[in-house]
Amino acid sequence: MILALTIAVLVAGAVYLVLQKDFFRVVLGFVLLSHAVNLLLFSAGGIDRRGEPLGSGPDPAVTADALPQAFVLTAIVIAFAITIYLIVLAVTGRPDTDGDAAAGAAGTEQDTDDEEARR
C-alpha cells in the first residue's frame, strides 16, 4: 500500500516535470519516472518476503525474489546512461555564437526548438 503510494507520488511528479518547458526539468522527470518503474518491478516481485537473496540456501519463504532485483539493477544503470544522454541533449542545440550570454542562459527552450527546426 505504502509502496503503491510512493510509486504514485513518483509518477505524478514525473508526469508533471516532463510536461514542463525547460528541458532540464524533463530530464529530472525522467529520473523520477525510472525510480517509479523500478519500484513497480519490485512490487511485481512481491514485497511480503524481504530477506536478502544471499548466502547458502536462502529460504524461499522469506527471501525476496531475486529476478526483479536483477532486472532493476541493470535498469538503474541503463536509466543512468539514458539520463546522461538526455543531459547532453539539454546542453546541446543552441550555438555558441548566440550573442548575449545572459540571454542565451535565460533563453527559452523555444529558441532551441526553432533552431532545431531550422536545421
Added chain:
Amino acid sequence: MPLSLILALAGGLVLFAAVMARVLGRRAGWPIAAGMGALAAAVAARAPGSGAVTETVSWIPTIDVALRLRLDGLSFLFALLVLIIGALVMVYSSAYTSSKGAVGFYTLMTAFAASMLLLVLADDLIVLFVAWEFTTLCSYLLILRSNRKAGPPATRTLLLTAGGGLCLLGAVALVSNRTGTTELTAALNHEAWAQDPGFAAAAAILVAVAAMTKSAQFPFHSWLPDAMVAPAPVSAYLHAAAMVKAGIFLLMLFAPAASHSPVWPVMLIGFGLITAVMGALFALQRTDLKELLAYSTVSQLGLLMAVIGVGTPDAMLAASVHVVAHALFKSAGFMHVGFLEKRLGTRDIRELSGLWRSRPWDAVMIVLAAASMAGIPPALGFVSKELVFDSMLLLPAGSALGWTVALIASAGAVLTVAYSARMVVTTLPGPAMRPNEGVRTGAMSLAISLAAVTGTGIGLTVWLLDDLLAPAAAVSAGVGAGEIYGLSLWHGFNAPLALSAAAVAGGLLITVRRTAVDRLLVGRSLFPSDGTTLVQASQDGIIRGGRRVGDLTRTDSPAAHLAVPAVLIAIAGAGLPLLWPGWGTANVEAPDVPLFIMVAAGVIAVIVARARLAAIISVGVAGFAVAIWFFVLGASDVALTQLLVEILTVVIMVLVLRRLGREFTPTPRARRVGAGIAAAVAGVTAFFATLAFTGHRGLSPVGEYFLREAENDTGGTNVVNTILVDFRALDTLGELVVLAIAALAINSLLVARRPVSGPAPSLLRTPLADPASNAVFLRVLDRFLVPLMLIGSAYALLRGHNDPGGGFIAALIGASALALAYLSASSDENRRLNRPYRAIAGAGIIVAVGCGLLGLLDDSFLRPLHFDVLGVHITTALIFDLGVYLAVFGVILAALNLLGTRQGAQETAEGLPAPEETPVTVAAPVAPAAAGRGHDDGHSTEEARS
C-alpha cells in the same frame, strides 16, 4: 549439371565479374561473356524437350517455401535468351563502357542476368516474387548509376515497377492462399482457376497489371523511354532480354491458368493493342534514335501482350517467335545507336548522315535489324508478324472481332514499318560524318552483327527453331507439344500476307511523304499530359501527402510527444475498476512510512524548485530514499547501485549546470495547470494500477528456482549477481551494448553540436568561492581516498559472485573515485580524465563477447566455465563481470570527460600537469587497465581518422 548449380554459378559469375572488372577494366566484358555463354551451354545441355526438369532445395521448410526450380519449354526459351543476349551485350560492353565504374557496371549486369535466370527457373511463387523484385532493383540501380541526372528517372522507374511488384505480391498471396501451395506448377494447375471466377478474375488482373508495369504497357509505359538515360548496353539488355521480357514471361507463365477468366483476354488484347498503336505513333514522332527505339519496344511489347491475350496454341507460338525476333532486332538496334553515339557523338536523326559511306558493314547490319523490326521477309520479324496476324484472325471469340483486332494490329504495323524505315533512310545516305578519335568499335560491331545476322538468317531456316519454340508455346498455351505446328517462312498467299503487304506499303508511303508527316507529328504532344509528368506528379504528391500526415505529429516541443503516453495511460486507467481484484495483502512494514515521506518531500521539492541546483539536490533526496527502499525490500545490491548512481547523477548534472541558467525557464501558467491535472490523474492511475496488478501472488516459479539452485548451478551465493552473469548473461550483454552505444552517442552528439556555454558563474568573483583554493582540503583527502576507492572497486568486482558487489557496482565505485578526483582538481584542463573512454567501453563489449565465445567450449554461448585452481574456485563469469565493469566505466568516463572539461577531451593540452597526477597511475581501473591499454592503438587510429 543440376539447375541449382547453374543458378549458383550465375551467382558466382557476379563475383567473378566484380573481380574481372577490377583487374581488366572494361575488357572484363569478354571473360564475362564467355561465362554467360558457358552457362547458356549448361542450360542447353539440360534441354527439357517437351517435358520438364524439376528440382527442390529446401529454404524455409516451416512455411513450405523451397527453392523449387523447373526447366520446361518456356523457361528454357527465356533462360537461353537471357544468357545469350547477355553474352552479346557483354561483348559489346567491352568496347562501349569506360573502365571507370566498370566494377559496378559488370557486377550489376551479371546480377541482373542472374536474377532473370532465377525468375525464369522459379517453380515457387515466393521465389518468383523475390526474383521479380531483384530484377526491379537491378534495373533501378543500373539506371541510377548511369549519370548524374539519372536520379529522377530512375526513381520514377522504381516507383512504377515496384508498384507492379506489389501487384505481383498480391497475386502471389492470393494464389497461394486459395490453392494452398506456393509451388508454382501445382498452383497454376489448381482447379480453383476454373471453378472460382471471382478468384480467377482477381488473380488475372493482378498478374496482368504486374506484367504491364514491367513491360511498360499503357498506362504504365512512361518509365521505359524515361529509362533511356541508361547507357546503351543497359538499354539493349533491358529492352531485349531482361526487364521488360520478365513481364512477357509472367504473362506466358500464367496464361493457361489466368485465361480461365474472361477478364484476361479482354485486358491483354485491349491494353496491348492500345499500347502497340500508341507506342508506334510516339516512335514515329521522335528524332532521338534511342527514344524512337524505346517507344518501339513499348509498341512491340503491346503487340506481344495482345497476342498472348488471344491465347490459342498458334498465338503462343507467334508470341514465342516474336520474343526471339524482338530480342535480336532490338538488342542490335540499341547497340547500334550506342555505337553511333560513341563514334559520332550524336543520336539525333536530324544530325546523323552518311553511315553508308563511312561504315558500309554496320549500315548493312542496321538495315537487317530494321527489316526484321518492320517485318520484311525473310527476317524472323516477318515470320512472327505473319503468325501474329494469323492467330488474331482466328480469334476464338469470332471472326468479326478477329478481323478488328488484326486490323488494329496492322495499323500498328504500318507505323512500325514507317519508323523502322525512318531509322534507315535518315542515317544512311548523305556525306560521311567525322568520327570521334580513339573509339574502338570492333567488339561493338561484332555484337551488333551477330544479333542482326542471326535475326535474318534464322528467318530463312526458321524450322530450326521448332524444337526451341514449340515446347515454349505448348507450355504457355497449356497444351501438348504435338498440337503446335511447325514453323516455316512461307505460308502461301493468305490474309496475313495481305495484311503484311499492306502494312509495308503503308509504312513506305509514310516514309516517302515523311516531311509532311514530320510536320504533322514531330514536337506535337498527342496527349494533354505525358506519362513522365504524371508519374513525377504522383511521386511528388505522395511525398507531400506523407509530409502532411507527418505534420500531425511534427513538433519540436518534447512535451507534446511526452504527453501522449501519459494521457493514454491515464485513459487506460479508466478501465481499472473492471479489473480490480481487491486490495490484496496490506504488506506494510515500519520503515515504509518514513521512506514514503522522504520520497514525497523530494518530489514536491523538485516540482516547486525554481533554481536548478535546488531541483538537482531534491531529486537526489528522492533518489536516496528510493535506494533505502530497495535496501528495505531486501535488495542490497540494487540499493548500492542506486546509491552510487544517485551520486554520479548529481555530479554529472552539476557539471552541466554552468552551461545553463541558474533558474529554470518558467512554464506558462495554463500549461502548469494542465500538467498538474495530468500528473494527478497519472498518479492516481499509477496507485490503483500498482495495487491491481502486483502483489497478488507468491514467489514466481522461476524466482524460486533461482533461489534454490543458484549455488548448485553456478557456485555463486549472490543470487542477483548469478542471474546477471550466469543465468541471464545474454540480457546483460545486450545492456552492455546499450551502455557502450550511449557512450558513443554522447560523444557524437557533443562533437556534432557544440554544447551551449552559459553565463560565467558569478560565484567565481568572490575569493571565498574560488574553486582552486576551496578544494584544497578535498584535494589532500583525495590522495588517500581515490586509491582506496579504486581498491574497493576491485574488491567489489571480485567478491560480486558471492556477496553484494559485482561489475555494475564495482564500476560505479571506480567511476565515483574518478568523479571525486575530478571535482577536487584545480582546473578544468585536467589530464587525468583524458582516458580512452570509447576504447574502454568497447573493450567491455569485446571482453563480454569473448567470454561468451569461451562458453562455446561447453556447447553454449555465454555459458560460464568453472575451474579449480589451487583450491580456489574460478569461473569465467568473473571475466564477463569484468566486461560489465568496463562498459559501465566507459560510459561514465565519457560523460565526465566530455561534459566536465571545457571542450570535451579535445582541448586538454594546455592544462598544467596537476599535482594530483600521482593517484592517476592508479586511476586507471585496476583490473581493466590491461584490456584498456590493449585497445589504445585502435583508439588512436580512430582519433586520427576523426
